[in-house]
Amino acid sequence: MQATPTSKLLDWYDAHRRALPWRALPGAVANPYHVWLSEIMLQQTTVATVIGYFEKFIDIWPTVHDLAAAEDDAVMTAWAGLGYYARARNLLKCARLIVDQHAGHFPDTEDALRALPGVGPYTAAAIAAIAFNQPAAPVDGNIERVLSRLAADTTPLPKLKARIKAYNASLVPAERPGDFAQAMMDLGSSLCTPKRPACGDCPWQADCAAHASGVAETLPRKAPKREKPERRGTVYWLENKAGDVWMARRPEKGLLGGMYMFPSQGWDPANDAPLDTLAPGTWTPLSGEVVHVFTHFRLTLTVEAHTWPHDDPPPIEGRWVAPHDFANVALPSVMVKVAKHVLS
Ligand code: SF4
Secondary structure (H helix, E strand, O other): OOOOHHHHHHHHHHHHOOOOOOOOOOOOOOOHHHHHHHHHHHOOOOHHHHHHHHHHHHHHOOOHHHHHOOOHHHHHHHHOOOOOOHHHHHHHHHHHHHHHHHOOOOOOOHHHHHOOOOOOHHHHHHHHHHHHOOOOOOOOHHHHHHHHHHOOOOOOEOOHHHHHHHHHHHHOOOOOHHHHHHHHHHHHHHOOOOOOOOHHHOOOOOOOHHHHOOOHHHOOOEOOOOOOOEEEEEEEEEEOOOOOEEEEEOOOOOOOOOOEEOOEEOOOHHHOOHHHHOOOOOOEEOOOOEEEEOOOOEEEEEEEEEEOOOOOOOOOOOEEEOHHHHHHOOOOHHHHHHHHHHHO
């Protein structure tokens, strides 16, 4: 039988598949809890970063039942550093729903998976294909890149997405759809990289229209980017006489929901802390700035410091935390940067 792009890719995968801690061994059945957990972590985070977090979570919470029974704070703390904290909140919500409403079993269809908290179209397709061998065709940025090159499709993103989705669906084999999805992911991350794709080692070298015409590196085309808006704010570093620092917990909903932060003002009006009114004229501006880039804006923070002279805590909600305990608090990356800036 003549080799097709699909069969060539599967042969290449059998010889070169990446060993990843959430991946089943060849011929073995995948663990849906592992697949789901890894796919949620991999949303907006690289494989290299996710490996350590995945192993930590599986170590602490080996089953979905264990995770469902976890304390919210323990999960948020274990997640700290992965970013996009709504994912951690949805992770817990989803684990509890799987235990309460599905007797601890993940549903096996794309549609039912999409109804779960934190599971969008890509994640649902990836779990359906990898965990349940359903003929689903997940499409992410890597797969858009690989397939836009295979077809030399110069349609710019985001218009390209619908075309790639249909193209991908046409390639998915009736047997081994899970391996096909993982093979596409591996090809995109190891050979068909954004810069300098390794076409000489690629199983699709003879089929790839972009390689044949020498335009691979220019694909996929993108619509011109808009600049991110700028925001500025002030962080209040309030210490007590023992050197502990005041932290407030943000509301569950909204940006960085449920995370601990040093009180701040000016950049997120819903969470402004009126700390500057507590001791007017006594805050000392520290030199330098902290810059953090969120998905939708770029934030520049200055820091003002003050030592709280009273034994009673300040009249705003929060708690004192010693700097050596910062690592045990669910502190978002932007506030880890602030702490480093102040303490360095
Ligand atoms: Fe990508 Fe090159 Fe393979 Fe084409 S031949 S799919 S450009 S690595």
